[in-house]
Amino acid sequence: MSGQIHQTDVAVIGAGPVGLFAVFECGMLKMQCHVIDALESTGGQCAALYPEKPIYDIPGYPAIDAADLVQKLEAQAAPFKPVYHLGEQVEKLTANGERWLLETNKGTRIDARAVIVAAGVGAFGPNRPPMEGLEQYEGKSVFYLVKRKEDFRGKRVVIAGGGDSAVDWALALHGVAASIQVVHRRPKFRAAPESAARLEQLSKSGGIDLVTPYQLHSLEGQDGQLTAVNVATLEGEVRRLEADVLLPFFGLAMNLGPIAQWGLNLDRNHIAVTPMDCATSTPGIFAVGDIATYPGKLKLILCGFSEAAMAAHAIHPLVHPGEVLHFEYSTTQGVPAA
Known part of the structure; x- marks a missing residue:
């Protein structure tokens, strides 16, 4: 010293x-x-x-x-x-x-x-969703933050979460990503009212797909690259979302x-x-x-x-x-x- x-x-x-x-x-x-x-x-x-x-x-x-x-x-x-x-x-x-x-x-x-x-x-550090095999995708097709919007241009993006980060990034990536699907366990989002209203408006116009009430269930892909994100209701009904990228926003x-x-x-x-x-x-x-x-x-x-x-x-x-x-x-x- x-x-x-x-x-x-x-x-x-x-x-x-x-x-x-x-x-x-x-x-x-x-x-x-x-x-x-x-x-x-x-x-x-x-x-x-x-x-x-x-x-x-x-x-x-x-x-x-x-x-x-x-x-x-x-x-x-x-x-x-x-x-x-x-x-x-x-x-x-x-x-x-x-x-x-x-x-x-x-x-x-x-x-x-x-x-x-x-x-x-x-x-x-991020709160990671408890999903089997998640580690192999982290840093390749599962990300907990967005540093450059351009990294997601033309990608099929699934965003998980219901707070400000999830809603804000869904809005920010609209027009950049090829598609955006927002997964949340309930229809109501815990974001700023104006942002939540914009998200709802884009959902009605078809710009963003709101996948509610669902939770993350499992991942599909190979060598760290996602091909789909599977989500499920509390009753166990599973839905497959084709995806290139998963952005889980569950807080820090x-x-x-x-x-x-x-x-x-x-x-x-x-x-x-x-x-x-x-x-x-x-x-x-x-x-x-x-x-x-x-x-x-x-x-x-x-x-x-x-x-x-x-x-x-x-x-x-x-x-x-x-x-x-x-x-x-x-x-x-x-x-x-x-």
């Missing part, structure tokens, strides 16, 4: 959209940040799971692809020269007087006055990893915070974004942005004690050149 210890004002754990915006908010308050993320690139779930998926609830953007949003957030944070430690996981977080020492699995050590945990859902298995051992007040694998400043039960540690919880919490990126701003303002007196913060709007304060 190197003897070097990086000194910074704020350590941000997580380089997803909310973590990147936290860098900007801290920078506007003259606080330097080091950012650590277990993924090899910035963007969190947006970059790893759905870079081409449009996001509709970012103010000022009727629609913006996840990858574009991440790129713009990186550019917004760039003037404040954040230091990124990507492909590293924070394994230890220990008190060092009024400061915190973070140690990663690669031996990087960071000394910070405050910590912002913006780790999203923590370490994540969430694992907080080392975060669970840091003595923070946890609530169902989330970190409980005070809504006014996103402070955790441990002084100097804050949590924002999907990993944070409080009464009335909404898991929206825009809410995470607001939480990042509140946390940054709460951290300011810790980094600059005794300094009066004359808050100014960015329109009057301006942003330093990158």
Whole structure:
């Protein structure tokens, strides 16, 4: 292990959209940040799971692809020269007087006055459907995420699931895939009402086939390439769907990893915070974004942005004690050149 210890004002754990915006908010308050993320690139779930998926609830953007949003957030944070430690996981977080020492699995050590945990859902992986022989198709014709819509052009696609991911990708791949069949165990979908309405409309016009109420049953194919997906009702009635690709969207298995051992007040694998400043039960540690919880919490990126701003303002007196913060709007304060 190197003897070097990086000194910074704020350590941000997580380089997803909310973590990147936290860098900007801290920078506007003259606080330097080091950012650590277990993924090899910035963007969190947006970059790893759905870079081409449009996001509709970012103010000022009727629609913006996840990858574009991440790129713009990186550019917004760039003037404040954040230091990124990507492909590293924070394994230890220990008190060092009024400061915190973070140690990663690669031996990087960071000394910070405050910590912002913006780790999203923590370490994540797909919930796999319990199907015999599934492994031989994974990565070849069964995929748990879509990185490039073009990879599915002209393919017969079966999507399984009833939540936002299943519905959104059915809509996004319409016009790209040769056919789309959406399998769900009940006729009603747990997606945003407007998206569910668009799916229903495409179903009536013949653009998408809704296969309800069915569940995944078995797979047909050879050498990792699907030829059909068999589905069944609860009564055992089996239906064969010709397919080149299966996209099962049954959510993510969430694992907080080392975060669970840091003595923070946890609530169902989330970190409980005070809504006014996103402070955790441990002084100097804050949590924002999907990993944070409080009464009335909404898991929206825009809410995470607001939480990042509140946390940054709460951290300011810790980094600059005794300094009066004359808050100014960015329109009057301006942003330093990158």
